[in-house]
Amino acid sequence: MQDTAHAHTNRLAQETSPYLLQHAHNPVDWYPWGDEAFNKAKEENKLVLVSVGYSSCHWCHVMEHESFEDDSVAAIMNERFVCIKVDREERPDVDQVYMTAVQLMTGRGGWPLNCFTLPDGRPVYGGTYFPKKQWVQLLSDLSETWKREPQ
Numbered sequence: 001m002q003d004t005a006h007a008h009t010n011r012l013a014q015e016t017s018p019y020l021l022q023h024a025h026n027p028v029d030w031y032p033w034g035d036e037a038f039n040k041a042k043e044e045n046k047l048v049l050v051s052v053g054y055s056s057c058h059w060c061h062v063m064e065h066e067s068f069e070d071d072s073v074a075a076i077m078n079e080r081f082v083c084i085k086v087d088r089e090e091r092p093d094v095d096q097v098y099m100t101a102v103q104l105m106t107g108r109g110g111w112p113l114n115c116f117t118l119p120d121g122r123p124v125y126g127g128t129y130f131p132k133k134q135w136v137q138l139l140s141d142l143s144e145t146w147k148r149e150p151q
Helices: 018-022 035-044 058-068 071-080 092-106 132-148
Strands: 030-032 047-053 081-087 113-117 123-127
Touching: 018 081, 030 035, 035 047, 035 081, 047 092, 047 132, 058 071, 058 132, 071 081, 071 132, 092 113, 092 123
Parallel strands: 030 081, 047 081
Antiparallel strands: 047 113, 113 123
């Protein structure tokens, strides 16, 4: 049921995590961590964005405001990716897997942690905070590469 007090409501509105609930009214079609998102990615042959953060993370809020609350950025994310939002305080196991991957890829880590994965969850690229312009370029580059060279 659509929440009439907000322009957007996604699946995170059904979650209990304060961090996930902060993103429940983003225009991004966020999924919580689980099989539903990965099954959709497999069915639609899309990359997955696993975005990990926590409620008191400053840069998580900055990235939400700059990118995840922006309708045009959300449209790109929704069209080209299956997007999962994870609360690192509720799922430290998921955070550890993708933090390790991003640290191995980039030599550093932090939050927000944004890791792009294959539809089966294997990480292919990631980083932490991305300014809006860089984020939009990254979304475009990754989705175009995936179209040309899936897997």
